[in-house]
Amino acid sequence: MEGGNKLLFVRGVFCYGGSNLFSMLHGALPPVAFLSALKMSETLFENFDKMSKKQNKEQVPPPAEPQNKKPAPAKPAKKANSSNTASPTKHKNLEEAFKALDVSDLKQQLSRSQTLFPDNPSVWVKDLAGYLNLHLTAPEVEPTLSSYAHDYPYCLTTKELKGVIKGLLGRCGDTVPDFFDHCVYTMLRELDRQSGEPLYGYRVCIQAILQDKPKIATQNLRPLPCLQYLELLRSVHNRPVKCLTIMWVLGQAGFYDLSQGLRVWLGIMLPVLGVKSLSSYAIAYLERLLLLHTNLTKGFGIMGPKEFFPLLDFAFMPKNALSSSLQEQLRRLYPRLKVLAFGAKPETTLHTYMPSFLSRATPHCPDDMKRELLNSMTECLCVDAQSLGVWRQLYTKHLPQSSLLLNHLHKSWNTLPPKSHVNNFFLSLLVNLVVKMKGRGFPWSKLFMALLVFVAGFITHDVRSHGSFADSTTALYLRNSGVTAVSQQAWGKITVYSKEGFSWFEKNTPYYYSECVRVLGPLTEQGLEKTKAAAVYISENTTKFILWVKKTTPLVIEWVRLHMSTPLCINTIIFLPHTLPTKVTDLHSESLPKRKVHHFLSFSAPYYIPLTGAK
Structure with a gap:
């Protein structure tokens, strides 16, 4: 290996793995000091580099565990002259940078890093990121890479390079x-520099991590959970490039897991949806996420009423923080968001959305929003039976909204499902209303019963106080008013007419009875005789039918049995001689032996009727 490459390796180890070297020398740092450790690693490298320039001595990295293990044997890397340290080649585009990347050299550098630091895998992966970022030099585009595929730039890596990255990440485990x-x-940190280096190496590593472990972006058992990233995002809200970079990094998890993507969007992007410089990417990411995952069932249970209704307001409320084009784009995504919010069992969850729907459906809300709210409330009432109880409790508090909902139900009554909860609810409501309307009439029957009880009690008390009815005040009043005389006269007439009626019945009843017997007697006797004859006829025919059934049932059973054995009959006929009889009378011919004739008759009964006396 040349001196320039050796120096490059040493710079990579101390620049990108300096935090681990510092931890090895001075003890492990807590998670809170993560960023400060990175800054100290830069200072350590700079001091080390200055010392190397002054003394021009050989540099040997320290061992991972000096107490237990000896330093790994390695040849000293001599300090190269300034003429030998060539700067990385600038490429026109990222495709050329990937083609020019020497994977074998990367493997060699990683192998040496693992040899020098066998128990410190964080150094390995940081050397990997540093090497990739140093060699993937191409013009930096906008931080969200929205004009490229969702897995860009990781999609440009070769199969061999992917294997190296995946293998190294698999050996690192908890780091x-x-x-x-x-x-x-x-x-x-690189974005703070005026002449910052391209960040494609770190982007590739981030995409490789989240492709296999998308939960890393949202899990809470880490030093920097999703909420801390939100605080970080708010702290740099005046730096749109940094904000978009954070959103791009965390959003990569959603392209491999819909649930994690929704968590990232609801936790990171929804709170900043009103920021003008970030709203466009937030909605574009949501659209790409929902188009990439056509099966929405994997995203059920992530979104609830708390997250759904801000989206409803952003999509339908006019003059909000979103522009008209972004609002229209969000409104196109609203039906899929609604499916995600209602979840897998809307029949048990829709009642939780009913109060917010009802409170928003004011008479002065926009027409599009009013239409959506009324349709959503109708769906809640038809699907979830508990929504009716919620509406009943909120009815008096939201009378204008309830009036709009009732009018909407009246207009769309014919389009509702025939057996929905709304139909049953209004049917019971009408029954109760009819009962109440009937109950509003004057209770004449109750009043009459009360008066009757009062009069009976008064008369009873009057009779008991005077000793008899004749001496009572009631009898005196009846006599003075003439009611007693009229009553006695009416009773006398009733008695007279009753006696005349009884005498008429005593005189004429025998005559009319004899006439009825004379006229109706023969007809009655004739009817009885015909009834007896019909009963005898029915009994005889029933008996005959029963006997016929008993007689024919065995024959039918035998016929069915023989009919089911037709293949056996056919086989028997096939094995008979060719001189089979053509008529039934030919069965008595001497041309057939008796054994074969008997065999033929026994197996061909459905086709031949044996003659009487045949042997």
Whole structure:
């Protein structure tokens, strides 16, 4: 290996792996000091580089564990002259940079790094990122790479290079999350420099990590969880390039896992959706995410009412922070977002959306939003039965909104499902209304019963207080008013007419009875005789039918049995001589032996009827 390459390796180790070297010399740093460790690694390299220029001595990296292991044997790398340290070649585009990348040299550098630091895998991956970033020199484009494929620039890597990257990441294990944070913060630090280097090497490493482990971008058991990235994003809100870089990095997880992509978008991009410089990429990323994952079932359970209704407001409320074009773009994505929000079991979750839908459906809201809210509430009422109870509780608090919903249900009544919860609800509501309307009439029956009880009680008390009915005040009042005389006269007439009626019945009943017997007697006897004859006829025919069934059932069973054995009959006929009888009478011919005739008759009964007396 030439001196320039050796120096490049040493610079790579101390520049990109300096934090691990510092940890090895002075103890492991806590996660909070992650960024400061990176800064100290730069200072360590600069001091080391200055000392090497002054003394021009050989440099040998220290061993990983000086107490237990001896330093790995390595040839000293001599300090190269300034004429030998050539700067990286600038390429026209990234495709040329990947073609010019020497994978064998990368393998050699990584092998030496693993030999020098066998127990420090963080040095390996940082050397990998540093090597790639140093050699993938191409003009830097906008930070989101929106004009390229979703896996650009990782899609440009060769199969051999992918194998090297995947293999090294697989051997690093638990250090991969820290390496992910290292790549992110190194990219942000490079953006602070006026003449910053291209960041394609770190982008490739980030995409390689998230392709296999997309949860690294959102898991909470890391020094820099998603919420801390949100705080970092807010801290650099006046630096759009840094913000877009953070959004691009975390958004790579969604291209391989829809649930992680939704978590990133809801946790990182939705809070900054109103920022003018970031809204365009946030909505473009959401559109690419939903178009890439056609199966939305993997994203169920991520979005709830808390995340859904801000999107509803952004999509339909006019004059919000989004431009009209971005709002229209978000409105096209709204149906798929609605499916994700309602989840796999809308029949058990839609009632949680009903209060927010109802509170927004004011008479003065925009027509498009009002139409969407009314349709959504109708869906809630038809699908989730608990939505009716929620609406009943909120009815008096939201009377204008409830009026709009009732009018909408009235207009769309014919289009509702026939057996929906809304139909059952309104049917029970109408029944209760009819009952209440009937109950509003004057209770005449109750009043009559009350008066009757009162009069009976008064008369009873009057009779008991005076000793008898004749001496009571009631009887005196009836006599004075003439009611007693009229009642006695009416009772006398009723008695007279009743006696006359009884006497008429006693006189005429025998006569009319004899006439009825004379006229109806013969007809009755004739009807009884015909009924008896019909019963006898039915009984006889039923008996005959039963006997016929008993007689024919065995024959039918035998016929079915023989009919099912037709193949056996055919086989028997085939093995008979060619001189088979053509008529039934030919069966008595002497040309056939008796054994064969009997055999033929026994197996061909469905086709031949044996004659009486045949032997």
